Amino acid sequence: MRTDPAHPDPADPDPAHPDPAARPLGDGTRVVRAGLPEPVKNEPPLPGPVFAAHFHLPGDVEGPYTYGRDTNPTWTLLERAIAELEAPGDASAEAVVFASGMAAVSAVLLSRVRAGDTVVLPDDGYQALPLVHEQLRAYGVEVRTAATAGDAQLDVLDGARLLWIETPSNPGLDVCDVRRLADAAHATGALVAVDNTLATPLGQRPLELGADFSVASGTKGLTGHGDVLLGYVVCRDPELAAGVRAWRKIVGAIPGPMEAWLAHRSLATLSLRTNRQWANASALAEALTARAEVRGLRHPGLPDDPSHKNAARQMWGYGSVVSFTLPDKAHAERFMRALRLVEDATSFGGVRSTAERRGRWGGDAVPEGFIRFSAGVEDTEDLVADVLAALDIALAGASADS
Ligand code: PLP
Numbered sequence: 001m002r003t004d005p006a007h008p009d010p011a012d013p014d015p016a017h018p019d020p021a022a023r024p025l026g027d028g029t030r031v032v033r034a035g036l037p038e039p040v041k042n043e044p045p046l047p048g049p050v051f052a053a054h055f056h057l058p059g060d061v062e063g064p065y066t067y068g069r070d071t072n073p074t075w076t077l078l079e080r081a082i083a084e085l086e087a088p089g090d091a092s093a094e095a096v097v098f099a100s101g102m103a104a105v106s107a108v109l110l111s112r113v114r115a116g117d118t119v120v121l122p123d124d125g126y127q128a129l130p131l132v133h134e135q136l137r138a139y140g141v142e143v144r145t146a147a148t149a150g151d152a153q154l155d156v157l158d159g160a161r162l163l164w165i166e167t168p169s170n171p172g173l174d175v176c177d178v179r180r181l182a183d184a185a186h187a188t189g190a191l192v193a194v195d196n197t198l199a200t201p202l203g204q205r206p207l208e209l210g211a212d213f214s215v216a217s218g219t220k221g222l223t224g225h226g227d228v229l230l231g232y233v234v235c236r237d238p239e240l241a242a243g244v245r246a247w248r249k250i251v252g253a254i255p256g257p258m259e260a261w262l263a264h265r266s267l268a269t270l271s272l273r274t275n276r277q278w279a280n281a282s283a284l285a286e287a288l289t290a291r292a293e294v295r296g297l298r299h300p301g302l303p304d305d306p307s308h309k310n311a312a313r314q315m316w317g318y319g320s321v322v323s324f325t326l327p328d329k330a331h332a333e334r335f336m337r338a339l340r341l342v343e344d345a346t347s348f349g350g351v352r353s354t355a356e357r358r359g360r361w362g363g364d365a366v367p368e369g370f371i372r373f374s375a376g377v378e379d380t381e382d383l384v385a386d387v388l389a390a391l392d393i394a395l396a397g398a399s400a401d402s
Helices: 027-033 073-086 101-112 129-138 149-156 178-187 238-251 257-267 270-288 308-314 329-338 380-401
Strands: 094-098 118-122 142-146 162-166 191-195 213-217 231-235 295-298 321-325 354-357 370-374
Touching: 027 073, 027 270, 073 094, 073 231, 073 257, 094 101, 094 238, 101 129, 101 162, 101 191, 101 213, 101 231, 101 238, 118 129, 118 149, 129 142, 142 149, 149 178, 162 178, 178 191, 231 238, 270 321, 270 370, 270 380, 329 354, 329 370, 329 380
Parallel strands: 118 142, 118 162, 162 191, 191 213
Antiparallel strands: 094 231, 213 231, 295 321, 321 370, 354 370
């Protein structure tokens, strides 16, 4: 993973720093403090959720909290925390939280472009992106698509107003060179947004790689317990931030205070969770390399994975997701049924491992036997043993069938 001296290893930022007070903090320390207010005697460290549709507002419309669709103190703390994690040490970074990842994605895409503009999307991104694609077309926006792999979006940038990158891509796990794409897009006058869902802000910091927007579904690894829907946008330019904030107000895509508070509470364990998930995903991918019936194995951490070179340069961790293909639909279904410690569910990034036969949804260009596997925080040996046992059962079923 990254060894760029300007971006020290988060786990060991600089043990020999000459000034202890200025020594950068590691990820585990940053996440437990992220967004917390200054301590106040007799107050809790993380104030509870503020449930308010409106706030007392005598006289002129002033002050940070006026109406519940515009602002909420629980969002403010979470937004500070997310901005600190996406852009450590950069006071200009501003986060805007949303009701879901798609609310955040749509806020950037639909608020920035006008009829006649051109937008470049990945052709292998999250399966709801084509729905936004259709909406953009209906508004008179030209949409061009290209693959994430090989930085293919470079070839369709000419005249674009906005480049949308998803890296690693879901579910294919391709990784593009964000800095290369961002430089090329800026040279043609386009804004750049990166979907950072799969990596989380501990795994990748798109703003430092040149993006104008880092956008994510907080429903996945960020909150990590499979019980909250959330999204966010982070940017440095106050005008861009004001644009997405205004969009949130117009469409009302706001998170509930309880969800925002739960998300903030979850951040404290983000480093612990992601480190275990990343280690489990790597161990699982490694174990799967030995299975003859597993084809198309993908995990950016595998040294010979097509994504590895870019991932090693621009990511701090390779993510919790492993993708692979079993011989056919029936084989994949037998595998899913045989898993004991892994839930058959969509989504990823949770503390409990989940997997699914992705083709059941339609919409992704994947084979029928394609499995998207999200490693949780279980003990590595238990998880790997469960998957290998399920593969054995699925394989035995194949021999019985033939
Ligand atoms: N972006 C990516 C890469 C995703 O995988 C998802 C959901 O799976 C989203 C965005 C949308 O997030 P949400 O489900 O929170 O709306």
